Amino acid sequence: MTRAMTSEAPFLEIPDPKTLADEVLLALKYRVGKGTTVATQYDWLTASIKVVRDRIVDHWMQATQEAYAQQEKRVYYLSLEFLIGRLMRDAFSNLGLMDNMREALSSLGVDLDLIAALEPDAALGNGGLGRLAACFMESMATVDIPAHGYGIRYANGMFRQEIHDGWQVELPETWLDHGNSWEFERRERSFEVGFGGSVESITSKDGRLERHVWKPTEHVLAVAYDTPVVGWRAKRVNTLRLWSGMPIDPILLDKFNAGDHIGALAESNKADALSRVLYPADSHKAGQELRLRQEYFFSTASLQDILQRHLSQYGDLQSLPDKAAIHLNDTHPAIAVPELMRLLMDVHGMDFDLAWSITRRTFGYTNHTLLPEALESWPVPLFERLLPRHMQIVYAINAEVLLEARASDQFSGEQISRISLIQENGDRRVRMGNLAFVGSHSINGVSALHTELMKQTVFADLHKLYPDRINNKTNGITPRRWLIQCNPGLTALTREAIGDRFMDDIDAIKGLDAFADDAAFREKFAAVKRANKVRLANLVADRLGIKVDPSALFDIQVKRIHEYKRQLLNILEAIALYDQIRSHPERDWMPRVKFFGGKAAPSYHNAKLIIKLANDVAKVINRDPAVRGLLKVVFVPNYNVSLAEIMMPAADLSEQISTAGMEASGTGNMKFALNGALTIGTLDGANVEIKECVGDDNIFIFGLTTAEVAERRGNGYNPRSVIEGSPELAQAVAAVSSGVFSPDDPERYRELINGLYQSDWFMVAADFDAYADAQRAVDAVWRNSPDWYAKAIRNVARVGWFSSDRTIRQYAKEIWNVPV
Ligand SMILES: *Cc1c(COP(=O)(O)O)cnc(C)c1O
8 A cells, every 4th residue: 555645635545456456356246246257348337436436435434424523514505507527537536546446457458448438427517507516516525625515316417419410409318327326325315395285374372473384285205316526635525415306105106096097197207307307508597387396396305404414413403504504506596595494484483583594694695697588587476386485485585675775775766676586577576696695695706707797787786785795706627627637648747847736736836837938848748738639639530520630729619509608709700711711822821620519508599500500611611622721610519528628638729709798707718728728718707817817928818898898789889880891700791691601501590690780799790800810819829839838838837726626715714604
């Protein structure tokens, strides 16, 4: 046995390859029930996971016992999404087992990379919000905070995307087909969840109202499934507890025996539906009843679990805010606010004031978007029918808040109506953002700009009423997955240059800055980048049959497809460049490959059309001999965490080009920069802070600012005149609308382009020339390769601050009040 490398690191025993190989063989025999001669690759994967999981469980028990014995305050992170990705490599890496496990498996004739690629990619999230929750889980374990993540164990997570004839096709992702080797089913840890019915008031003999009792008509069971989450060097292991819906058996049996077979099955399906599928819309509210049911289902199960744990340890709920910080990741779990009130009042007998005080001191809420189409609200009639008691409590909370607002004497009638939890104009709706805000002691945005905009826009009035509540916590990413694990080449090079300290303390990566001017180091850095690009080129050749040259500039835009993220701007620029290359063949063009990837919500027409356009444009450009390979366009299907782990390390240029004011933070921008890509981007979200960290010379900023966007929109922006005033843009737009890229259906993009002419809400035309100029500035730097790599190295060295460890420490100190 050897000890982990640094003396400050916790003791971590690293077994030798022989020991690990023996453990894998035992696991294969006793856990999988197979011998080596019949074992499939998948069996080897299962055995390997069991071996590493056993080791994690040892640390898990220890951490759980300590949290109990020390009476530590716990963090509960409620999130409807956890975009986890694969876990095995992460676990090997965090336990320091990667090399020895590779050798152990190799001695058994098994290739670690091959079986790792068979692990299902757990995609229980749409995009950035879900990935943030996953990074936070890893960071909370790493910085040693006792935490539980709570969510839903969707049987079908994010859909698998295929591209057929350029169109997105959605297929179910059946990640549980072979079972899930990581999880522990906890049948005994199950809670009843009710829906519908009515509320009874119980009065005492003298006619005083004593309490309310909700009598739901529907009942289902939420059953817990636990996945251990291990931090760096197994500092701590925390729990991700995901709920699965099940029918409550006796009731079904009654129904069945009474002859209502269909009724019994319907009940069973209803329970099943709660954890059947993730809603696939990102930055857009999913307004269906089933969604509200999912939100309540996981919120109440989590709260019942939390209260039970608290009561069994402390015996009394008054101390809840001292021992539990419950965090709401966006408004999806905002129903937890009235649900905690209900549990405290109706089940545990507290009065409103005490329950309200405990509730507000316990919850914190993170806002993730200002887009109006993403702000959740539910029609009052639906809310009332599904959750009648919660509707009463929402009204009671609202009365309290409006009383306070009126008493403060600083609000007009209109402002009061904006503070209200109920939207009264049009159909009456419950505003979940306002509910989360008033029920929490802390409300945070996810980048400095976003937080400022929150204060000025959606929460302006609530901010005036409660001026101490809004604070900023700029997002982060875990450097374990997004550097150490996904980019072993850069990790090894960095260790060689500055030692290992950055692996325990990412701030130490600053040490690389000095190497930006070291020609020998730059060459090694370029070689690592090239190897990562070859890996991506091979993937693209294998999957798509497209050949790309690894010495070309790899320009990558991967993220959800959304109009505000402006993939269309990037595509139009590709078309303009294509035109320029053909009209000026004499110029010294720098070869470039533009990669796109990302999923569109199945119901988002324009986003799906943009995917088709990217593919149509790729087809024409990639086949045109006049381009001489100077430009290629590639749409890589099924963007997910595993694909991101290959694309981030291979990027030279990171596209972060959202309309200013519309991207709350972004985290893709951080992953790219940490892997040595330069950013071309707008002053939006965390790009603003990335620019401050890397310096103006090491990033390509272009386009309208947030204030300028607002000004243009306010002052009668005329996109037509902008398009007509830009020959390159006019040409590109004309080519698209006239069917140059869609000869089989020349009308295909007519409406998309009409939208640009008519309103161009996302300012594609307004930013086009500035963007194209910035791209030519990129070419100029790329031409001077030493300069390029110096900038790339400075990016790696200067973005350590965007570690989710830093973000989590800030949450711990400033929101949760837990020691770090
Ligand atoms: C990081 C990440 C995102 C978020 O990307 P943005 O560019 O910040 O929108 C989305 N999907 C996956 C798979 C990711 O890894």
